[in-house]
Amino acid sequence: MSAPSLTQSKAGPPRHSQPRETSRATPGGSFAKSLRRNLTAHGFLIGAVLCFAFFSWYPMVREFFLAFQKTEAGETTWVGLDNLRTVFNDPAFWQAWRNTLLFTVLALVLGFVVPFVVAIVINEFHHGQGYLRLLVYLPVMLPPVASVLLFKYLYDPGYGLLNEVLGIFGVPEQQWLQDADLSMLSVVIAATWMNMGGAALIYLAALQSIPGELYEAAELDGAGLLRKIWHVTIPQTRLILSLMLLMQIIATMQVFVEPFLLTGGAGPEGSTTTVVYLIYQYAFNFNNYGAAAALGLLLLVLLAGFSAAYVRLSRAEDE
């Protein structure tokens, strides 16, 4: 249980190669049989394979072509690294990467730590666990437009609830989404509220599989609360924690919907322009598919490292 891996499960039934070998006595008959078996099997596969071919594999290949091509007045020509050059020379390029990194770091500090702490706390309770689990996961089920517009109202400097509540504690009024320094943090807080439920529940499941004897042993050694967390809880959930960390890096580096809906994408002084928003702009505002593909390729290469690490880790867990 726990995390899935991208490898085939090792404990599956024996491979299907046996029947083919045992029926080798009648070569003609077994060939027809094997052909029929394969035709049936591929018949079951064909629908999904066609969908993958058209909407996954072909676009993957096309992404590479697009990055090095230019289409003008219906004519497509190879332009080598021109698209990459365009992208690099865009003043928004470095800002977008800085913003994306800032978002990723903030989202990890909040979105990685908060759900883990929440899971640890919920796990200690002997009552109301079901209710708390329900609450934490509730926002995940809301349509993003609803949660995002909700936060837009909460952040509103005029009548927003957030300034009101913080005002009670003496925090001065903030401009939140309209403030270039605070806009990204505001987006991260909203994104964490919207998405942390899944992570918290996965951590909770992992915590519940820790054998209680380990805590007892740690207590006999005189370990306090924090040391028990450090020496038992974290090592015991290390694998799931690292998998989730990689997952979150891959997901947050691709952030688009939250800033797009909260600040219109760019935000004050471009402070919430992310890499994927820049891709979106190239493709759908400027019709420059080449530049969009080139930037996409850069993101892909960067994230491929994290993806590879993820696959390796999940494979390690399987064994």
Add this chain to the structure above:
Amino acid sequence: MSTRTLISPAQLARPRGKALYWTVFTVVVGGFTLVFLGPLYWLISSGFKDTQEVIRTPPTLVPESFEPDNYRQAWDVMDLAGLLGNTLYYAFGALAFQLVLDVAAAYSLSKLRPVFGKAILGMMLATLMIPATVLVVPQYLTVLDVPIFERNLLNTPWAIWLPSVTNAFNIFLLKRFFDSIPKELLDAAAMDGASPMRTLWSIVLPISRPILGVVSIFAVVGVWKDFLWPMLTLPDPAKQTLNVGIYSLSSGVPVNVLIAALTIASVPTLLIFLIFQRNIMSGLTAGGLKG
């Protein structure tokens, strides 16, 4: 639950431990309710307020004005019935396509094992390594002009349904479940002369109900929550989904009406969640990290 956790039962049994436990418990339950239910309460209650009250500071806890008419207005002005109908159509169409094609594919890869099956599975899983947002641009161009068929799928439900089938994660989950079905069971069926179709229908699918439930829920919720893809491929206002439709109309309607519309848009997924929460939560932890 009697499993031992971080804090020892002995510590909790002491009067001080008990007091501390209940204090923390109350604070956490109260805090969580405020943080997660509070915004929802604000959403629903603001939908009943009039235009002046909805932007008043500090906001009123209980609406002083009572205008359920906002909900009716939202329903009419934003054509929520149309948007809701579209979204249901796309979501359940995508579900049907995924259930039929992905289940068939996973069954074939797990039990029928054709030549090149492993390579095909590998290529499907490889798509998980490609960031989804990077593929959006070439996918969009494909939808504009599907090769071989030379069709433009823009503004048609196919633009949602067919790409939804390319969910390698679903195929992986289904295949892993099918792998765990004992071979003897299927061999016995084959011995009795059952065709692969018959075996799938009468033996594999009935056993696989839990995983089918999980896959179905995530398929529907996935379409319901999607934003970028439907925004790009369904630009016609009459064909939009709830998410996109409400977003594109959001600046043109009064705040209280918009809030009412958001409440209405949230109800279906919240209902799905409350009804199927057990399946959803077990799917999350057993099935994976795809939250």
